[in-house]
Amino acid sequence: MPESKVIAIGASAGGIEALRVVLAALPRALPAAVLIVQHLSPQSPGFLPKILERGSTMPVASPVDGEKMRPGRVYVAPPDRHLLVEDGGVARLSSGPRENRFRPAVDPLFRSAALAFGPRVIGVVLTGFLDDGAAGLQAIKLCGGLAVVQDPSEAWAASMPASALAHVDVDVCLPLREIGPRLIELAQQPAGAAPGGERSALIAEAAFAGGHPPPLEEALALGEPTLLTCPECGGGLMRLRGAAPTRYRCHTGHAFTERALFANLAENTESAVWSAIRALREQAMLARRPAREAAARGDREGADHLEKKAADCRALADRMRATQCNLAVDGSA
Incomplete structure (x- = not known):
């Protein structure tokens, strides 16, 4: 995918219907691959691609680890796996630590896409509770990509899009039925230049989800220690420096916004x-x-x-x- 764009979409409560609306508006010839994280139970039977494909002109499937992504296709994170993307448009599935209580989670997808595609990424946050996706949208913006958010006033669950609006310099905020047509326009526009800026913290955070955590010293340098313990593993939590919304991470990689x-x-x-x-x-x-x-x-x-x-x-x-x-x-x- 040397010149194609990537549209990365995150959703939670109310997301399946919202995703169907967005995908129904996207053409088969879309010059972008579409990557989707919908919060799922680990025990989900994995029928989401079939549900979404019913109203889409594009093929919809969960990718195989190492699969080369192609424009005009939709790739859905399978249950209990983070969906990540590497340089060259290679999809990776990971059993890395949960983020914001979920695997798959939105933030890991957004971070990996930002690092792999830079200004060719369009991040989209749809309906959902709590605030997964806000930190990932920040990463996309840091790397020169675009941020699109569903209007919280008409979302089934307003928290995720509202948090994105509160903490990210969003490029587009629209009602659900207007998002698909706008994504077509954005996918056809030339990408801007990749901005400079320090990305070491972003790279370190992205490494956790892929199962390749940074050295302990680098992990501990991401934040300040707290008296809080990780509810997933019992390790100490650090408050990540400069994070808005406030976020915590343990050195094994579990990550939480304050609300999560x-x-x-x-x-x-x-x-x-x-x-x-x-x-x-x-x-x-x-x-x-x-x-x-x-x-x-x-x-x-x-x-x-x-x-x-x-x-x-x-x-x-x-x-x-x-x-x-x-x-x-x-x-x-």
Whole structure:
């Protein structure tokens, strides 16, 4: 793909229908390859390419690792794999660390495309919760590419496009049905010159997703240490320097925006609370038999002690359950 452009699209909640609308407007002769990351469950059966192809004039498929990408085709990240692109338009699939709680994630695709294609990349952020894609769009802009964002006011989930608008110098913000026609225009325009600028941090971050992390010293130089721990691996998190939105990364490569980290910790907290409730109820159940045995042999003091312990465990479990059930949890996708 020496002169062709790459259109990299990221979406989450509400994204499948949004992607169908965009792809329906793109012609078979589009002078660009289209790369798509839609947040998926790792257990997804992988039917997304077939769903998207129904309304597209272009072939749609998940690429094979090492496949050479071609214009006029759509390449969809498969479940539980990051979709990356290397110099020369080679697609790579990676089981590298999750970013923003997902694999595939939008930011790794955008970063790799920015480094491989520079000003020939058009990054597109569509509907979705939280803020995956904003940091990746920054990388595309840093390397001279273009940023296109769906109008948050009409997105099924406004958070992702709104975050992109808040943190990136976006070139185009349009309603969904106008994005496809504009992408055709942008794909046909000549690319600008690649700007200069420091890219060492971008290169280091991109390396994590590809499974080739930078040396530990380089990784630790990306940010300042914090007292927070990675919810994925338990390692220490650093706050990345100059990141907006605020982002964190551990030295093994898991990365989170502040909102994604909060959501992940909230899920882990709920899991821990339910585990504690289970353990307390089990303690209460286990205390019953020795309490009965103590009573049967006339040890009233021992029986009362065990019965009180069981009652205390049940009461604490009930209070924790009531508190957990009354929490207002902000969902994400």
